[in-house]
Amino acid sequence: MDNRDRHNLADAYMSAWHAVKGSHDRMVINLEPNGWYEIIQTIGSTRMARRVRCAALLSGLAALAAQLESAQCE
Secondary structure, three states: OOHHHHHHHHHHHHHHHHHHHOOOOEEEEEEOHHHEEEEEEEEOOEEEEEEEEHHHHHHHHHHHHHHHHHHHHO
């Protein structure tokens, strides 16, 4: 996966997360070396950061997409 694909994956995850969780919370995903991603979430005054690999980000994106689909069917 090249950097363009990695940026697209990060953007897709952030868009899905905001669609499910709402835009009042903030999320930033930074690309790190060797295929890692740093996810920084700010909820209220709490800041949480974690590092994940591509597979975890794809899995999270699939879960968010499923939540969006089920919400649209209701």
